[in-house]
Amino acid sequence: MDQPDTRQRIVIAADQLFYQHGYAHCSFSQIAESVGVSSGNFYQHFSSKDDILAAVIGQRQQRTRQMLAGWSEGRTPKARIQCFIRMFEQHQLQISRFGCPIGTLCAELTRLAHPHAPGARQLFDLMLHWLRDQFVELGRVDDADTLAMHLLASSQGVATLACTYQQPALLQAEVVRLTEWLDRCCPD
Amino acid sequence: MDQPDTRQRIVIAADQLFYQHGYAHCSFSQIAESVGVSSGNFYQHFSSKDDILAAVIGQRQQRTRQMLAGWSEGRTPKARIQCFIRMFEQHQLQISRFGCPIGTLCAELTRLAHPHAPGARQLFDLMLHWLRDQFVELGRVDDADTLAMHLLASSQGVATLACTYQQPALLQAEVVRLTEWLDRCCPD
DNA sequence: GTCTATACAGCGATAGAC
DNA sequence: GTCTATCGCTGTATAGAC
Numbered sequence A, B: 001m002d003q004p005d006t007r008q009r010i011v012i013a014a015d016q017l018f019y020q021h022g023y024a025h026c027s028f029s030q031i032a033e034s035v036g037v038s039s040g041n042f043y044q045h046f047s048s049k050d051d052i053l054a055a056v057i058g059q060r061q062q063r064t065r066q067m068l069a070g071w072s073e074g075r076t077p078k079a080r081i082q083c084f085i086r087m088f089e090q091h092q093l094q095i096s097r098f099g100c101p102i103g104t105l106c107a108e109l110t111r112l113a114h115p116h117a118p119g120a121r122q123l124f125d126l127m128l129h130w131l132r133d134q135f136v137e138l139g140r141v142d143d144a145d146t147l148a149m150h151l152l153a154s155s156q157g158v159a160t161l162a163c164t165y166q167q168p169a170l171l172q173a174e175v176v177r178l179t180e181w182l183d184r185c186c187p188d
Numbered sequence C: 001g002t003c004t005a006t007a008c009a010g011c012g013a014t015a016g017a018c
Numbered sequence D: 001g002t003c004t005a006t007c008g009c010t011g012t013a014t015a016g017a018c
Helices: A006-021 A028-035 A039-044 A050-072 A077-090 A091-097 A099-110 A117-137 A144-164 A168-187 B005-019 B028-035 B039-044 B048-072 B077-092 B092-098 B101-110 B117-137 B146-163 B168-185
Strands: none
Touching: A006 A028, A006 A099, A006 B028, A028 A039, A028 B028, A039 A168, A050 A099, A050 A117, A077 A091, A077 A117, A077 A144, A077 A168, A091 A099, A091 A144, A091 A168, A091 B039, A099 A117, A099 A144, A099 B101, A099 B146, A117 A144, A117 B146, A144 A168, A144 B101, A144 B146, A144 B168, A168 B146, B005 B028, B005 B048, B005 B101, B028 B039, B028 B048, B048 B077, B048 B101, B048 B117, B077 B092, B077 B117, B077 B168, B092 B101, B092 B146, B092 B168, B101 B117, B101 B146, B117 B146
């Protein structure tokens, strides 16, 4: 099992290319070149380009669930939220180059009223609900939703600007700011 | 002068369509249909699609300058910043449907390393510098840049989420939050 | 299951009549 | 200055050999 099967390799390559170039700008030939198979072979595994997108979104959902579950293990709710915040520092180079993988996908699909836009939106839902649960555990039952949304919006905004200005430092500064914000609104 | 000349009508229609569908997804035939001229006629006024984009960006820069200048007339610096904040409430329907016109354009062009990405980024620069000037006038000389960037990032983030979830109410709530934030950081 | 070859549509861009 | 007609290219999707 040195190498995943072809279908899985297509999904992995498409995920990366959809992120870097946008879904619509990414052609079969690009994916085919990246995977190392012919583009005609795609239809053995997928019925259309949208079908590949569905698989990519499904994989992202799975990975997001795993990431959130990993953060939850053996941590206090506040430390879990700090994991979320630090993510933007860990991925600062990619985010400052291509934006947030979830935000850019949702923006593109929503604007086009694409059938898979709701699936992409669920990626945000996963994070929102997980963040809300942490704030509830911290005793902020009444405004857990608001706090979760604020955290998500803050990260989305700085991701957009860090990408526009190609400045990873903006993400670092926001991580500091959000960490202080978390300390203020949920002191130990 | 009931009707602008054809070149101007093309720019206006392209501006709208680039916003709603994205630059790359918007074809000549769409613009032509919207304007009511044949697409072959475009090259009488523009040398390429990128040339139309340049004109659109130029028009947006001009309108942004006019908007900022209009806000500046006969207002205190704090009231000017409030104009900026309320903009997201005034345009809540468009923003929740298609996102921020500047943010989505910058995100698309930056990701593609498009030649006109710097021109689009200047739209952000106009707002950033104008906001910074207001904070300087309010006495926040040392952190005027930081405050301006925070305001811009907040609005970008909530625009992305309002668009993803198609909820104008998110923009309204953020206007309230930012107004309170402005009162706290710059009390009268 | 993978390949080559190809059909078909849409794109940006051009040429030439009016 | 506007139109129609068309070129060349690229995209998705399909057919059929191996």
